[in-house]
Amino acid sequence: MSLPLHHPGDALLMDYAGGCLGEAGGLVVATHLALCPGCRCAVAELDAVGGALLEELEPDALAPGALDRLFARLDEPPPYEEPPTPPRIAPPAVPSLIPEPLRRYVGGNPAAMRWRMMAPGFQCVDIPLSRGERARLIRMKGGAAAPRHSHEGLELALVLDGGFSDALGQFARGDVAVGDGSIDHKPVADPEGCLCLSVTLGRLRLTGAVGRFLNPFMRL
Template sequence: MTPRHHLDEATIVGYAAGALPTALAVVAAAHLSICRKCRESLRDAEAIGGLLLAQQQAPAVPSTTAREAILAQLSTAQQDPSRKDYEPVRANDPDALPAPLHRYFGPTFSALRWRMVAPGVHRIRATQITNGNLMLLRIGPGKSVPMHSHQGNELTMVLRGSYVDALGHFSPGDVADLDCDITHQPITSPGLACICVAATDAPLRFDSWAARMVQPLIKL
C-alpha cells in the first residue's frame, strides 16, 4: 500500500505539536501508520520543533540538554492511542484495522457492526470522541455523496475500495486533507463498497436543501 495522497504539511506540524483535535489526530495517526513519506515529514517537524523550543530555554540550561528534554517531550506528547500508535504497520493482515483505530472501532473489519443511515450508506460513530467527530463510513459502489464544503477541517482516509472527486482518485491508504476552501462530491468506484475513516471539527456545509434537511438526523 503506497499512498498517493498525503497529509498537508500544516497537519503534520499540528500533529507533531499535539495541537490537532482528537478526531483529526486519530485519522492522521492511521495514515502515518502506513505512510513512510509522512512519517519522515513528521520526524522532521518534531526535530525542528525541538530545536526551536530549545532556543527559547534560559541560558543557564545547556542547549544540548534542553534539546534532548524537549525532543523527549515531543515524542511522548498526547499519551493516547491516536498519538503513540502511528508506528508503521508490520502485520500483513487484510482483516486488521490500522492500530490507531482499535480503541474506537476494534481491531478488525469483520467485527464491525454497521448502522444504516441512508440507502447504501452505513456508519459507525466513535462515541468516545468529544473533541470533533470521528466515524467509519461504508458507502456502496457507484454512489455519490452530496456536493458539500466544510465549515472547518476534514480528514478522510480510505481503508477499502476507492472514490473519485475533483481532487483525484483516492484508494486504500490515501488521505483527503480538506479545509473550508474545498467543495467536492465524492463518488465511490464500481465493484466494492468504499470504507473510510473520517474526522471533522465542524459540520459539513451541503449545497442541496434536501441534504441540509436530513443533516441533523445523520449528524454529518
C-alpha cells in the same frame, strides 16, 4: 502495496507534531502515518526540530534544596519488585484493514463492528472520542454517491480499503482527502466499494438542489 498519493499537508503535519491538532484530527493523521513512510519521516524531522528548539531554551532555576532531596532519595533502598514474568511469544500478526492507532478505538475486524444505516449504500460506526469530537468509520457500496456538499469547517477522510473519487481526485488506501469551505464535492465510491475514516470539524453544508432544503435538519 502502492504508497499513498494524497497526504494531510504540511500545516496539518506541523499541528500534529506540535500536539495541537485535537483527538479526531490527530487520529486521522496518526493512522495515515501508519500507512505512509514519507509522512512518518516528515513528522520525525519536525519532532527533531522541536527538540532542538527546546534544548535552546534557558532552564528554570531549581527550588532551594532540590538537589539535596534528590541525593537523599538516591540513598533510599529500592522497593521490592516481583521478578518479571517471561514474555509470551505472540503469534504472527494477521494483516488487518484497520491499522494502529485506529485499531485501539474500533478493533481490527470490520465485520464484527455494529454498523448502522446512514442512507442507501452507506453505513457507519461512530467512534467515541473525548471533548465532543466526532469521528466515524463509513462504509460505502460500490458506486454509491454522497450528497453534494461543502463544509463550514474541515473534513478529513482517510481511505482504509477500496477507494472513491470526487472533485479533488481519486483516493485509494492510505490517501487523505482534505475538504474545507472552498470545496464543493460529491464523493462516489469505486466499484469495489470504500471503507474510510471520516472526521468533520464543523458542519456539513449540503449544496445540491434538494440538499439545500435539508440543511436546517443536518446534525454535526
